Amino acid sequence: MAVDATQAKQLYQEHRGGTPACVVRAPGRVNLIGEHTDYNDGFVLPMAIDRAVWIALTPRDDRKVVAYSCDFSQEAEFDLDAIEKSSVGWLEYIKGVASVLQAEGYSLRGWEGIVRGDVPVGAGLSSSAALEVATARAFAAIGDIDWDPVRMALLAQRAENQWVGVNCGIMDQLISAAGRENHALLIDCRSLECRPVPLSPEVRVVILDTGTRRGLADSAYNERRSACEQAAAHFQVKALRDVTPETFASRESELDPVIRRRARHVISENDRTLQAVAAMEAGDMAKLGRLMY
Numbered sequence: 001m002a003v004d005a006t007q008a009k010q011l012y013q014e015h016r017g018g019t020p021a022c023v024v025r026a027p028g029r030v031n032l033i034g035e036h037t038d039y040n041d042g043f044v045l046p047m048a049i050d051r052a053v054w055i056a057l058t059p060r061d062d063r064k065v066v067a068y069s070c071d072f073s074q075e076a077e078f079d080l081d082a083i084e085k086s087s088v089g090w091l092e093y094i095k096g097v098a099s100v101l102q103a104e105g106y107s108l109r110g111w112e113g114i115v116r117g118d119v120p121v122g123a124g125l126s127s128s129a130a131l132e133v134a135t136a137r138a139f140a141a142i143g144d145i146d147w148d149p150v151r152m153a154l155l156a157q158r159a160e161n162q163w164v165g166v167n168c169g170i171m172d173q174l175i176s177a178a179g180r181e182n183h184a185l186l187i188d189c190r191s192l193e194c195r196p197v198p199l200s201p202e203v204r205v206v207i208l209d210t211g212t213r214r215g216l217a218d219s220a221y222n223e224r225r226s227a228c229e230q231a232a233a234h235f236q237v238k239a240l241r242d243v244t245p246e247t248f249a250s251r252e253s254e255l256d257p258v259i260r261r262r263a264r265h266v267i268s269e270n271d272r273t274l275q276a277v278a279a280m281e282a283g284d285m286a287k288l289g290r291l292m293y
Contacts, residue, residue: 002050003118011114012056015068015075020056020113022141026133027052028119029126029175030207032184033292034273038169040228040266041190041239043273045197046171047205048179051120053130057113059142066112067094071121080108085163090115093128096163097135100155109142122213128164129172132156136177149178150192167225186277190241197280224262231255231263240266 005023012020027048034044060066066077069090076091078084083099085092094115102108115134119127136152139145153173160166160173170192175185183196199205228240234255235243240263248267252260272291279287 003052003054003116005054008054008056008114008116011070011116015070015114016058016112018058021058022138023054023056024134024137024141025052025054026130026137026176027179028130029172029179030205031171032205032288033269033276034171035265035269036224036228036262037241037266037269037273038171038187038189039167039225040169040232040270041241042266042270044169044171044187044189045184045273045276046175046179046187047184047199048175048181049119049125049205049207051118051125053115053117053119053127053134055113055115055134055138057111057138057142060110060112062110064110064112065094065098066110067091068114070114070116080110090131092164093131093159094135096159097132097156098139099163100159101136101139104155106139106145107143108139111138111142113138120209123209125207126172126176128160128166129156129168129176132159133173133176150174150194153177154192167222184280186273190239195277197277199280200283200285203285227259227262228266231259234259241270243267245271 008023009020028051029046030049031044031046038044063080064077068075072090076088078095080098083095098108117127119125119130121127133156136156140147153170156173157168157170160168170189171187174187178194179185180196182199184199186195186197232240237243245267276288276291
């Protein structure tokens with residue numbers, strides 16, 4: 001059963017006592033189409049899912065953040081005036097967001113609370129982005145910080161890039177920060193323009209957890225991103241989004257075989273993503289299915 005606000009409050013009472021001042025939530029996501037296009041300034045079409053990371057919290061009078069992870073049965077803390085890296089993996093995402101927010105000039109308050117998530121970790125559903133965005137929401141909720149989904153997503157992405165060490169694109173954080181119920185979200189990863197795309201009422205998106213696990217930081221993700229950057233440099237463009245299918249076809253033989261495959265996928269996937277949006281808006285679910293397959 002999915003976690004909800006009531007359960008988050010109950011967990012706070014069990015581990016901290018009393019009632020939390022606020023409860024925040026950030027969902028995981030599934031990407032319908034648009035794989036490896038986000039960090040190539042392309043188009044993606046993700047959806048927020050009904051699994052999320054919840055933080056129930058109360059502000060403190062000092063500058064400490066004290067968090068209990070219900071998923072890891074572990075409590076950890078840090079001082080906002082002396083944020084340093086440690087070996088507590090889940091806490092690094094919270095620290096990274098705090099560090100980036102302060103670097104941007106936000107005045108943060110300390111808090112204590114519980115963190116509970118039901119996004120499967122390492123399953124490709126963006127549990128890390130959900131934790132980052134939930135953390136940003138927690139600081140915003142107790143610090144009178146206006147919630148700007150795009151800005152907060154960019155800062156959460158920076159935390160993952162610079163603090164955690166994963167060169168992810170913007171998709172995961174942005175759909176978690178700006179997702180809408182019963183809609184996919186077309187994201188232009190260059191302009192960061194977002195367009196909600198309604199899901200047909202008779203359609204349900206079912207996600208199957210195969211049990212396969214990975215971690216972005218220790219996977220081939222960074223290597224794949226590097227290959228795409230090398231391809232863009234070869235074509236002398238900012239990103240692979242700027243390479244037309246015609247240009248690629250005329251010069252693909254110049255590329256290393258692995259880099260060529262990576263580049264071909266990105267360039268063709270951008271076109272498929274835009275076709276998928278058109279199919280959804282036309283109610284043509286059969287075509288959407290063919291494009292996804």
